[in-house]
Amino acid sequence: MYRFLLTPRWWGINVFAVLAIPVCIFMGSWQLSRFEDRVDSHRQQEDRSARAKTAAARPLERLLPVDQVTSGRQASARGHYDTGHQLLVPGRTLKDKHGERQGFYVLTLLRTDGGKALPVVRGWLPGDAGTKADTAKVPAPPKGEVTVTGALQASESQGSDGVPGAGGPAPGRLAMISAASLVNIVPYDVYDAWITLTDTQAPLRAVPPAAAEGSGLDLKAFQNLGYTGEWFVFAGFVVFMWFRLFRRESEAARDAALGIGVEVEAERALGADGDVGPEGSAGADGDVGATGGVGAVSREASGRTESGRDEGSGEGQDEAARAGKA
Known part of the structure; x- marks a missing residue:
């Protein structure tokens, strides 16, 4: 089977x-x-x-390039702030006891002793980066040579959390914190990383470091x-x-x-061809059925034979009677 x-x-x-x-x-x-x-x-x-x-905190050069191990580590760098290239990063949310609030980052470039500049997020402020009343609250960066310490972060990409969609930022603003975004804004080289300060100036609030991408x-x-x-x-x-x-x-x-399937197929084949149909019914071509049709024909033929015999025997008896009279 x-x-x-x-x-x-x-x-x-x-x-x-x-x-x-x-x-x-x-x-x-x-x-x-x-x-x-x-x-x-x-x-x-x-x-x-x-x-x-x-x-x-460890020196910045020892933690580069940024990966899943060094992301979030405390890094330190020494230099002076470029006050002419302070940028605002709009559309950033920050969680606090009041929930999530919309605001913007304050980013200032630190010209290090090595010649490159390090993007430093000095803090976060609530409000709209396009409103003068909100931007007026931004404190000026410290002057002179300073040493900054903060959590090291990798450059953002288009798919990073918090980065807005397509659309160029207005002058004085930055949509994505990365060396690729700053290369056309500042006339010097920029590290492919940035830090967020732990200690901030009032009324700025510290930005917590984000988890490394893919972790x-x-x-x-x-x-x-x-x-x-x-x-x-x-x-x-x-x-x-x-x-x-x-x-x-x-x-x-x-x-x-x-043999179940064979019988069914045979009955279907006989009915479809119009030959002998079931129970004496005529098929598709008008032929005589299998049982009653053939029986009817045979009975009709036998009836005719018997009637012929009866007729023949009657005629013989008449002839015998006439012969006796003679």
């Missing part, structure tokens, strides 16, 4: 199932491992951020978790379809062994 498994059609089905199920399981396990890596990276980043708050439980992490479920569902679907096809094929083979 299961000889159909050896047919070329079922060889193809079996090979596909045997290959598809391990592939789906492997891909689901890989996506799950990616999610677990992001969870571990998020925990490690939280631990590093907690240690960085109490750790001693948090962002949308990509939950996408990995969703893909994990999808691959395992695909594996279960392959098993379900194989079992359904196998069951249907085995039932068809069992019916054929019992």
Whole structure:
């Protein structure tokens, strides 16, 4: 009954199932491992951020380039502020006891002793960067040579948290904190990093450091978790379809062994061709049915024969009577 498994059609089905199920399981396990890596990276980043708050500051050059390990570390740099290139970064939110409030960053470039400039976010102010009443509250940066200390951050990109969409900023403003955005604004080289000060001038408020890109439980992490479920569902679907096809094929083979399908097909074939129909009814071509039609013809023929015999015997008796009289 299961000889159909050896047919070329079922060889193809079996090979596909045997290959598809391990592939789906492997891909689901890989996506799950990616999610677990992001969870571990998020925990490690939280631990590093907690240690960085109490750790001693290190020179900026020792922490570059910025990666997931050095992001959030306390860095120090020495130089003087370029008061002619102070910029405002609008559209930034800050969480406090009153919830999330909209405001802007105050960014000033620090000309270091090495010649390059370091973008320094001196703090955050609530309000609109395009309103004179709000921008008038920005304090002037310290004059002379200073040493700044703050959390080291990587340059922002278009997909970074808090960065607005497309659209060029107005003069004196900066949409994205990065060396690529500052290269056309200042006439000197800029570090591919920036720091946010821990100690700020009133009324500025300190900006907390952001987690390194790819180390948090962002949308990509939950996408990995969703893909994990999808691959395992695909594996279960392959098993379900194989079992359904196998069951249907085995039932068809069992019916054929019992002759159920043959009788039904024969009756359908006879009815479709219009030959002998069931129960003496005429077929499609008007022929005589299988039982009643043929019987009627035979009975009619036998009736005619018997009537002929009766007629013949009657004529013989009349002739015998006439001969006796003679």
